[in-house]
Each structure stands twice: as C-alpha cells, then as structure tokens.
Amino acid sequence: MKAHEKNLLLQEKYKLTASFYDILDYPWERIYRKWRPTLVGDLRGKILEAGVGTGKNLKFYHEDVELTGIELSKDMLSKAEKRKADARCKVNLVNEDATVMQTINSNQYDWVFSTFMCCVMPDEIQKLAIEQFTRVLKQGGRFRLLEMVYSKNKAIRKRQDFFAPFVEKVYGARFDRDTLRHIEQSSNLRVTNTSFLKDDTYLLIEGTRV
Template sequence: MNLHPKNLENLKRYNITAWFYDILDLPWEMQYRKWRPQLLTGVSGNVLEVGVGTGRNLRYYPPGVTHLTALDFSPAMLQHARRRAEGASCPVLFVQDDVCTMSSIPSDHFDWVVACFLCCVLPFDYQDQALSQISRVLKPGGRFCLLEMVYSKDRSLRKRQDFFAPFVEKVYGARFDRNTLEHAKNTPGLVVTGTRFVKQDTYLLIEGRSGK
C-alpha cells in the first residue's frame, strides 16, 4: 500500500485506536446498532464494505448477500473485525487496502458497496479519489450506500457538535464538514438516488447506484 501522507496519519491513528475502539465508541454504538440492520436490509449479492472497522456491520448483512468483502487499511482494525466474521450469514473475505486506490479489487465487480462513517474520516483531498474507486469497483447498475456524520442546521445541536469536534477529529480523524454528498453527486459514474437522515439532521444516509 502506497499511502498519501494524510492517509498515513489516519492509518497510524487507527492502528492505535483499534485497541480501545469498541469501548470508546460504545456510547454511540448503542444507537448505531439499532440503525445498522435497517441500513443493510436491501443489500444483496456480491458486497464490498469499505472501512469495515471492527466489523460492527458484519452480523447484520441479510441472507441475500452471497459474498462479502470487508476492506480496511488498518491491520489492527481488521484483526478485530475477523473475530466478528463468525456472526455473519455468508463467507467474509478480509482485505487490507486503501479505499482511495483499491489496487487489490477488480473493476465492475460488486453489486453493492457499503460504507459507514468512512468518508467523514477521509481527508478532504481524498474524497473524490475514494468515490471514484467506489464507482470503478461497482458493476454497471450496482448500488451503494454511505452513512456519514454531518453538521446540523439546528443551533443547539451544532453547538454540541462543535464541542465534540476536536475530540472526534483527534481520535477518529473524522469531521462533520467533509461534504461527501456534494462529492458523490459530482463523481462521474455515480448517481445519487436518495438521501435521508437517520437521526435528526446529523446522520445522513446517501444512497445511489452506478451510472456506468
């Protein structure tokens, strides 16, 4: 893996965070675990999850998923995810790779690409590269969904987010202002078909398909 410098910073961060990630994230995971099965309901066929982290989604993939490839650039995060593979309803192939290049992944290969809280971690300069890669690996007509944190328009929620923002960036490398929706809309080969908030106006689900 030949990583760009800002991605390398994130890789180092996640190789350390991995050891306490599940404990640290637990207060948030308590709500995410209610959403995860719903987000994955319609997902089927040959699926790629990018930025799989510690594998929190793995047990929620529905039986229509025939093959699951779980990609992350952090070996330490993948190590945790492997332990969760036994809860999955289909075989899981773990791949260590950078979503911005995905050199180990063939083109036009997947029916679905799923990412939860990945793009909000990706540095601004790499949003387009990652989304272009998602476009490349999707089969024509394939679908994608991205779950992201975004800034609220509500003043008191925004204030709360501003309070947590330095912590979130320091520990997760994540930000609320990655503007992934705009990047996805502008990515050749991707068509955004819908968006909805999963909670308030802070957790945004972006759904779409390949336009190839």
C-alpha cells in the same frame, strides 16, 4: 501532503484507536446498533464494504451475500476478523485502502456500502475513493453511505462543536466533510436518495452507478 501520506497518518492514529475503539464508541454505538440491521439487511449479491472497522455490520448481512470488507488499518481489521464468526454470509476481509483498491477487480460489485468512512477521509482524497467506488461497481450497481454532518440546529451544532476536537483526534472524523457534493460531482454515480437517520446529523446517501 499527498493522499498516501495522509492515509499513513490515519493508520498511525488507528494503531492506538483500535485498541479502545469499541469502548470509546459505545455511547454512540447504542444508537448505531439499532440502524445497522436495516442498513445492510436488504443488500444482496456481491458487496464491498469500505472501512469495515471492527466489523460491526458483519453479523447483519443476509446469508446470500458475498462480502468483501476492506479496511485501511490492520489493527482495526484484526478486530473485525474476530467478528467474522458472527456473520451468516461469506466474508473476505482485506487490508486495503479505499482510495486505491489495488486488489479489487473492476465492475464486479452489486453494492458499495460504508458507515462513517468518508467522514474520516480528508476531502481531497474522498474523490479518489469515489472513483474507486465507480470502478468496482457493476453498471447499475448501487451504493449506500452513512456519514455524520454538521446540523443546522444551533443547539445540536453546539454539542457537535464540543465533541469535534475529540472526534477528530481519536477517529480522524469531521462533521464538515463534503461527501455528498463529491458524489454529486461524479459523472458516473447518481444520487437517488438522501435522508437523515437522526436529526439532520446522520446523512444516508444512496445511489446508482450509471
């Protein structure tokens, strides 16, 4: 199956998921909402947020930021449009595929930022998104991605295995995506820091375009 066919399937999935995304995600969002202000609060300049979803990060950007938020699903994007009013910065939301970024010019962003998008993307197409991150970042521009991954702790892993079918069915997300390795294999992106926000399950990947 080609990349765009996989993305079409994901768009179909999110037609339904979008209508109850915020309700379904609520138990997890109670944790995430404590992280979001810190995750975006220090970002400045021109920022591309990929997979903006229902716009949960929008209100935490600093007022000096110029934000472009891209999102594959029109249904998710229309939810984010409603949250645009909460943002303190200039926001432009675009229905755009992160693996293509047809409407996004090269070498113009200070930051590429994303929460839980790459864990939704099949590994084969993540490389395409990483190529686009590289293309749109200025030289010296930075990236910060938060993804969920499998734990090495048996008890946590058991809980993840229990939720895995639900997480994949509803969000298209998986714990076994190999985002960090794909970025490390990219010749123009350098990982400068990795850390976990909770246990060894929420992986923050930060780096620079060289």
